[in-house]
Ligand SMILES: NC(=O)C1=CN([C@@H]2O[C@H](COP(=O)(O)OP(=O)(O)OC[C@H]3O[C@@H](n4cnc5c(N)ncnc54)[C@H](OP(=O)(O)O)[C@@H]3O)[C@@H](O)[C@H]2O)C=CC1
């Protein structure tokens with residue numbers, strides 16, 4: 331089974347190289363990048379010497395040329411939103427399986443995309459055929475879709491713990507407040523003053539208030555879980571670390587019973603290899619999930635405020651992006667869920 335990474339020079343593309351080069355079932359057959367075209371992968375990313383063929387060279391990113399590669403079964407798109415759709419359309423038309431890491435196919439309507447991403451949806455017909463998949467949450471049936479939208483980094487850390495609790499009626503669907511802190515790699519590999527070492531080291535700040543674009547995806551998914559519209563307060567922060575997301579969710583209890591909350595998680599996540607349920611009072615730590623495909627979570631109940639406080643941690647580039655995309659591929663193609671991820 332051959333795979334390709336489109337946009338392999340970026341942070342999530344490079345992480346896909348790491349995961350796919352060690353994967354027991356697939357071969358990494360193509361990596362593309364406009365800026366690195368013609369260069370051997372190992373000359374730019376020497377950490378992969380011996381793991382990928384020495385003659386694997388970055389190819390140009392031309393959608394039509396890539397779509398003509400009928401020897402490749404699965405294409406991972408690690409491209410900016412808007413651009414990803416330009417590749418997805420010809421690839422799906424050519425019958426390739428596509429896993430898109432961008433936001434282009436995550437939302438249920440073009441209107442929502444336009445509202446949050448500030449541009450008309452680039453491929454409305456394909457949006458209708460796409461499936462949004464968090465493997466631990468999404469009901470079976472998604473496997474029939476020709477294109478899978480891999481979720482956003484913040485949304486994974488929020489939707490994963492909350493969905494089973496909303497479905498079980500343990501937490502209220504109203505009055506949810508979420509604070510998240512992200513490592514700087516979440517912003518992608520861009521040259522911008524805001525992301526320079528001297529600007530970010532030893533400093534934390536909120537940004538994107540009050541309407542970060544991930545709200546679209548989070549509220550849509552939580553609304554489906556709750557069976558009614560959900561509006562949350564989402565406060566993202568940039569933290570001085572390369573990777574990791576730490577999320578704290580404050581949510582009014584519908585059933586103020588911590589044991590029932592943990593029971594709902596245990597039922598929903600039984601047998602799932604990438605969920606870490608920590609005991610109440612032990613808050614997840616980004617350092618403990620760095621490089622893993624896990625999302626760790628725990629909860630406490632506050633008698634004073636009648637809120638549950640749920641905390642989660644993940645690696646934004648792994649469970650929040652490339653690891654989750656490989657997990658999706660594994661399930662889609664009938665491999666072991668953990669292949670290449672442990
Ligand atoms: N970083 C993260 O934590 C997460 C990222 N995502 C999403 O994944 C996608 C990739 O993110 P990330 O890896 O961080 O981004 P980067 O900015 O690090 O990388 C973007 C990649 O896209 C390529 N690219 C950029 N513009 C174009 C274009 N016009 N045509 C073709 N290729 C292009 C770049 O390569 P080159 O310029 O060499 O062609 C590069 O390989 C984004 O949609 C992002 O939102 C999702 C979850 C988490």
Ligand SMILES: CC(=O)N[C@@H](CCC(=O)OP(=O)(O)O)C(=O)O
Nearest residue numbers: 411432433482512513514516517
């Ligand atoms: C730290 C940081 O900047 N994080 C990014 C994460 C969003 C992202 O990757 O966005 P899409 O996947 O929705 O395109 C941000 O806040 O925009």
